[in-house]
Structure formats: C-alpha cells, structure tokens
Amino acid sequence: EPEVTQTPSHQVTQMGQEVILRCVPISNHLYFYWYRQILGQKVEFLVSFYNNEISEKSEIFDDQFSVERPDGSNFTLKIRSTKLEDSAMYFCASSEARGFEQFFGPGTRLTVL
Amino acid sequence: DAKTTQPTSMDCAEGRAANLPCNHSTISGNEYVYWYRQIHSQGPQYIIHGLKNNETNEMASLIITEDRKSSTLILPHATLRDTAVYYCIVRVYSGGGADGLTFGKGTHLIIQP
Numbered sequence: 001e002p003e004v005t006q007t008p009s010h011q012v013t014q015m016g017q018e019v020i021l022r023c024v025p026i027s028n029h030l031y032f033y034w035y036r037q038i039l040g041q042k043v044e045f046l047v048s049f050y051n052n053e054i055s056e057k058s059e060i061f062d063d064q065f066s067v068e069r070p071d072g073s074n075f076t077l078k079i080r081s082t083k084l085e086d087s088a089m090y091f092c093a094s095s096e097a098r099g100f101e102q103f104f105g106p107g108t109r110l111t112v113l
Numbered sequence: 114d115a116k117t118t119q120p121t122s123m124d125c126a127e128g129r130a131a132n133l134p135c136n137h138s139t140i141s142g143n144e145y146v147y148w149y150r151q152i153h154s155q156g157p158q159y160i161i162h163g164l165k166n167n168e169t170n171e172m173a174s175l176i177i178t179e180d181r182k183s184s185t186l187i188l189p190h191a192t193l194r195d196t197a198v199y200y201c202i203v204r205v206y207s208g209g210g211a212d213g214l215t216f217g218k219g220t221h222l223i224i225q226p
Contacts, residue, residue: 004156033213043157045213056212091156099206101147102214104156 002026004105006092012111013082021077021108023092031055032075033093033102034067043091049075050098082112117201122221131188133220135201138182145206146177148186149214150197157200157216160186164206196224 005024013019025032034046048055049067066078075094079086089109093102118136125131137146147162161168161175163184168175174187188195200219 031212035213042218043151043214043216045215048212058213089154093156098212099204101159101162102157103159107154107156 004092004094004103006090006105006108008108009106010109010111012113015084015112016081019079019082019110021079021090021092021110023075023077023105024073025075025092025094026103027073029094029096029103031095031098031100031102032067032069033095034077035091035093035104036060036088037091037107038085038088046077055098079110082110084112086110087112117203117217119199119201119217119220121218122223124223124225125188125191127193127224127226128190131191131195131222131224133186133188133199133201133222134183135186136183137201137203140181140203141205143205144203146175146181146184147202147204147214148173148175149200149202149216151200151219152194152197157214160199162206191222191224193224193226195222197222 007022032049035043037043045058047057047061064080068076089107091107092105095102145162145164148160149157151157161170161173163175163177177184198219198221200216
C-alpha cells in the first residue's frame with residue numbers, strides 16, 4: 001500500500017541553524033501539506049502546496065519557513081533559523097485533490113537545543 | 114469549518130464495540146464529517162468520512178443523525194491497537210473550504226484488556 005515517507009525520523013539542531021525536513025508524498029497525489037505538533041498539544045496546519053506553489057498557509061508559517069518540491073518526488077520544509085519553540089513533530093501529508101482525505105507520514109521529531 | 118465537540122476520553126473493553134460521539138451542531142450543508150485518529154506519536158490516520166448517509170469501511174462505521182448535528186464513529190470489535198486519540202473534523206469535501214485540517218483535542222480512546 002502506498003505511503004508517505006519522511007526523513008529523518010529525528011533531527012537535533014542548535015538554535016539558529018537551518019534545517020530541512022524531507023518528505024516523499026504518495027506518487028499520484030497532487031496536494032502536499034506540512035503540519036506540526038508541539039509535545040502534548042494539538043496537530044497544527046502549517047502550509048499546503050499545489051502545482052509548485054503555496055496554496056494556503058497558516059499564521060504559524062512565517063518568513064522563517066519555506067517549502068519546495070525540488071524534483072518529482074520530494075517535498076521539503078526548510079526552517080531558516082531555528083528557535084527553541086520550533087521543537088515539535090513535523091508531519092507531511094498528501095492528498096489526491098483539494099479537500100480529499102489526507103495521508104500522513106510518520107513524522108520527523110525536531111529538537112532545537 | 115464548523116466547530117466540533119468530543120468527549121475528552123473514553124474507555125472500552127477489548128472485543129466490544131467502541132462508540133465515539135461528536136457534536137457538530139453548526140455544520141453547513143456542504144460540509145462532510147471526517148474522522149482521523151492518532152496512535153501515540155504517529156502521524157494522523159484517515160478513518161472514514163460521510164455527508165449524510167451512514168458509511169462503513171474496513172476500519173469503522175460512521176452514523177450521522179438525520180439533522181446532521183451529530184455523528185458517531187463505531188469501531189465494531191475494538192482491539193488494544195485501537196487505543197488512540199480520535200478526531201472528528203467537519204469540512205468541505207472538495208473544491209472549496211480550507212486546505213488544512215483543523216484538529217481539536219479529540220477523544221482519547223483507551224481499550225482495556
């Protein structure tokens with residue numbers, strides 16, 4: 001069964017460093033998403049991406065964040081200068097079309113020291 | 114997206130049916146009811162969705178009241194692996210509405226052996 005994959009599973013970084021989180025969405029899906037979940041809190045939507053551009057973003061997704069689909073399979077989330085409060089699980093998801101059910105990856109745990 | 118209300122937690126005995134309620138009294142005519150679940154620290158998993166008719170798939174059944182103001186997710190024979198947080202989300206299916214899913218706090222379902 002096709003699934004969304006994410007790498008790495010755990011990333012530790014120093015405050016102020018740049019990190020790139022990687023995702024491989026399901027191959028025939030057209031919409032891609034990033035969510036985050038701070039420990040003990042709700043899953044929060046960050047951004048959606050379609051046709052090589054951002055479709056929608058939340059207030060959390062500020063100028064420190066960027067997304068890219070560098071090739072036909074990968075979808076990345078970059079955090080330019082990490083802060084302590086960026087420590088969270090980051091989930092990638094994909095869907096066949098807008099509004100359709102979303103399939104989530106296993107997540108990347110980001111720890112900012 | 115319409116607001117939903119779910120109990121904070123529920124217990125169910127293994128092998129019994131787990132019935133998870135959700136209130137969505139402000140649901141609009143074009144909004145569907147979606148259920149996702151999150152097993153500890155994993156990515157959310159799509160379970161089922163419906164508009165007004167009852168739905169069943171290999172994972173669960175969804176019962177939506179005639180006035181659509183509430184619904185119940187039924188796991189017919191709960192196992193220990195069904196212990197998770199279950200999220201009821203109301204949103205437009207396709208073509209309109211927000212891209213991102215809005216997760217609440219959900220119901221923490223604990224299956225007791």
